[in-house]
Amino acid sequence: MRWTGLLTLVFAAPSIAVVRFHCSQLVVQRVDPLVEPGSIPSSHVHQIVGGNSFNASMDPQKDMPAESTCTSCQFTEDFSNYWTAILYFRAQNGSYKRVHQLGNNQFETANGGLTIYYMQDAIYDQAQKSRVTAFKPGFRMFVGNVSARTLEDAARFRQLTYVCMETWTMRAPETMGFPTRKCKEGIMTSVRFPTCWDGKNLDSPDHMGHMSYPETGTFESGGPCPASHPVRTAQVMYEVVWDTKPFNTLDWPADGSSPFVWSFGDATGYGNHGDYVFGWKGDALQRILDVPCTFSTNCTRESQSKIQSIPNMNQCTQQPVVGEDIDGWLDALPGGYHAQYAPGSAGMR
Template structure:
């Protein structure tokens, strides 16, 4: 019903764009140029999509479109990099196995990756009326807390959620912690970035302070930006589909706890987080946002360059470090073990 409703909305041309597209997997490796610039390897495994100029440092002055030769994203002018941590299954015997991420609805043929949204109003509003400012070259941001292990610690961040999928198209209810039951069709994580910019800084020491949530309400409810962060930007949102269903027939841990864990050890799910480094070519993102482009289906009609899933899948990088991240492992890459919060039982 969810996707049928969106298909109906797609037939109504919006005043301005609401964009939904996919980026296939570029690489999975231990690099994190935002939080641990220059570290090779970084502490834990990430999955990265976007332009193939991704590297360990990603200096703010880097010309990402100019240095990339391809992108894994539907929009051929989007050389940004988007990344999240990687999910693992913890077996009864204490070993770990990476959970594959798969192509989202309408992108089933994609080589894993993330589905990306750029929104100007609520996702269900086909008549996008607001004017928002596209990000500038050098812009970057981070959302979440890798150290969060309780609901109180996670509550600082709005809408970093999980959906236990009983059907392929289900999108609710959402939880802030890992689902505590077997999910028939897998687990979807949804990560929504702040939407108010201070108008000055392309980054900040914590990669978050230059951005803010609305002063009241939410982006979707039209809440106003605070005076300290007056510039309203697009809502950037990731959706990631994790193929946990293949582990449903295996023995889960004897203690009955959730068997899934992030690549940095969090077994509560409260430390869900994501990174974004802007890299759209020239002013192509602003042109997309200013056009009546719905999802990606009609965007080529307005001059926006799109590429096929097959071409997206061809763009890839080799990991800089040769290590096993996919086999049955005694410890997570980087030496992590499962970490539970003090209130998780």
């Protein structure tokens, strides 16, 4: 998975099989309707983007577009919710400070959030070659291993990576653990979801079993879906740019390890994960995926889809339902977590 020059390829291609857009931050709080439905608070802090019908339960029978009054995503018909954990900096005295997100390239004025990709083919292809199936109402999925603290634990999820950004458009090299040096322009995390669906289940007990990566090869190489998961879907990918620059002037660990830690206590980076709940209105996503289009139009002209301005995206927010300090210098991560560097070490007190 080489992403060197990704943006150059995207801008240069006259027609490309990818839709790329941004979603501003909707809310940051300890709520997780996928893994811990109904829990207020959930175990650790997340950043959530998308439709403002987001809540602690997220009944799959509910009509998310009808329940929402706005979306923080660029496409006005996308009321899906996308979320990841939050990154913290751990100071040498053991206290923690939240790392804020930045608007990604072209979206610098966005209120943090995520950049979302829906890919029909590899991003470096010059034309759309494949037809993929859009997700259905009630569909949801998860990717990653929250408990992973070693490379071996995380090996199943090699599609979750980090880039230490020396320039704003840098997308390589990628690592599976936290970068251990100071990154001039911040740290980017990429979360790539599976692309093969069993064609039957909208969810599964672990929120992963109904989806699979290709049987051989990768999505980018056109690897075939396994017989158990025959339906090819779009590659959903998140990019998150973490503003680690303010912490480059502070003292880092003398042993050369990273000072960053996920909100659930992972100080290795191997526990990176992402959650997705589908909420596009009607056939909006399928229309977009069905039309070969230019990146300059982002498929809006060809699919008759509408996008909103970044200021309008920024206005779609929620008040947290969990009242706690997540931004100050904290003695422990919200939920009582502490940095965990290796299997068996104390991650929570």
